[in-house]
Amino acid sequence: MDFPWWTRAVIYQVYPRSFADSDGDGVGDLAGLIGRLDHLSALGVDAVWLSPFYPSPMVDFGYDVADYTDVDPLFGDLATFDRLVAEAHARGIRVVIDWVPNHSSDRHEWFQASRSSRDDPKRDWYVWRDGRPGGLPPNDWVSTFGGRAWTFDPPSGQWYLHVFASAQPDLNWANPHLAEAMLGTLRFWLDRGVDGFRIDVVQELGSIPDPPSPQADWARGQDWPEGHAIVRRIRGVLEEYDDRMAVGEVYVLDQERLASFLVTGDELHLAHNFVFLRAAWSAPRMRAVIEEFARVATGAAWPTWCLENHDHSRVATRYGPGRARAAALLLLGLRGCAFMFQGQELGLPDAEIPPGAVVDIDGRDPVRAPMPWEPPSVAGPGAGFTTGTPWLPVVQEAERLAASVQRGDPGSDLAFWTRLIALRRELAALGPEGSERLLDSGDAVLAWVREAGDERLLIAINMSAERVLCDLAELGEAPAHVLLSTDSGRPDDDARALGLAPDEGVVVRLP
DSSP states (O other), X not given: OOOXXXXXXXXXXXXXXXXXXXXXXXXXXXXXXXXXXXXXXXXXXXXXXXXXXXXXXXXXXXXXXXXXXXXXXXXXXXXXHHHHHHHHHHTXXXXXXXXXXXXXOTTSHHHHHHTTOTXXXXXXXXXXEOOBTTTXXXXXXXXXXXXXXXXXXXXXXXXXXXXXXXXXXXXXXXXHHHHHHHHHHHHHHHHTTXXXXXXXXXXXXXXXXXXXXXXXXXXXXXXXXXXXXXXXXXXHHHXXXXXXXXXXOOOOSOHHXXXXXXXXXXXXXXXOOHHHHTOOSOHHHHHHHHXXXXXXXXXXXXXXXXXOOTTSOOHHHXXXXXXXXXXXXXXXXXXXXXXXXXTGGGTOOOOOOOGGGOOOTTSOGGGSOOOOOSOHHHHOTTTTTOSSOOSSOOOTTHHHHOHHHHHTOTTSHHHHHHHHHHHHHHOGGGSTTSEEEEOOOTTTEEEEEEXXXXXXXXXXXXXXXXXXXXXXXXXXXXXXXXXXXXXXXXXXXXXXXXXXXXXXXXXXXXX
């Protein structure tokens, strides 16, 4: 079977503000990313996903889009973007970009027209409603960032809806002209050669405030029926082009609801699994999440695994630095598409941000700290990210975790990630053609078998704080061979009874 590229891909998320700064202003940019593409090529990733780089007032650091078809001067221009796509493609790296269809910036010309008059042709491009008696908003919905999800506009006497900040008014996809305009922005970037889109807050698309929904419903998130229809239209645009992909941020903590965007084959190709991302470091818990997704992922549904992104605490902080490599093995050893966040290959923890340096509206600065390319003792406080003052401080561990330091160390996290990605490419059993069978390996160890043809692999991760002994007798009579361990000092020896140190993970070739 010929599997699409995204079924086997390792996709690397770049947060442009924090990846690489080419002009010394302290903020990363597209030219800086171009200059670091060889790092991604050497790592072996299949695609790069860019967080928003559109013109924006940066109230929500780019997720408040003021123009869907341009580049903010902070990051470069369209010519630089085109060069990025060309340079990435020349290295065999595909380009996926963020797309924010639920809301725009209040500075967008569409919203400026919409709020100018109730009679403006674009009035209905956003969600406006009359308030309730007593000066109350249309309903009791609350914003993700806290406070009301409605803002009153005195000149027109109505309220507008915003799931996030008041500077991020929700778009009204029920208006056919707005819908066509937004679908046109997809074609704009597809025509420039992008290979796919990461779609922001898919579960909120099509939210209808009439009649008012109970507060509890809003708090748990919605996957509105109208939203599924919108996603099908988005998929229809992608089908006009060859070999393109859409992955959704579907932030629902229910895997059956998540799978509903995938199973029919005419909505999303992929959807980030936040049940997995938020799961505790526990073999029984992880096994339950993986097994549950396998049960509900019928039809066209394909697994998507990630453990870090620009909104969540890093693995080295959340699970502990000693578990970062085991988490990498979990991520890349499972069947499915894998997403990683910039710096995850370095084992970066969350940065410590002094109170006076906090800038994000929702406290996500620690995970968005700049990439340390060089040790500060060599490159100064910008750690090779910038020659100027970085917009956020780099991690305190930059001296030993910098990319240049790890690049020359065969025992580093970077070396482990590089070997693991290469192994995933090399072995068919780790690809989409490889089957997956979870083993009953007790409460301490998460273990599974991947098979393709005559190739059989065991992946085992000790998720406990104690050394454990795994009996491999049931898997065959001949000795098994350890191909890769999170412990760089472990010999590649034959194993019949597999001893695993605390938090150690291994890939074993089975007879």
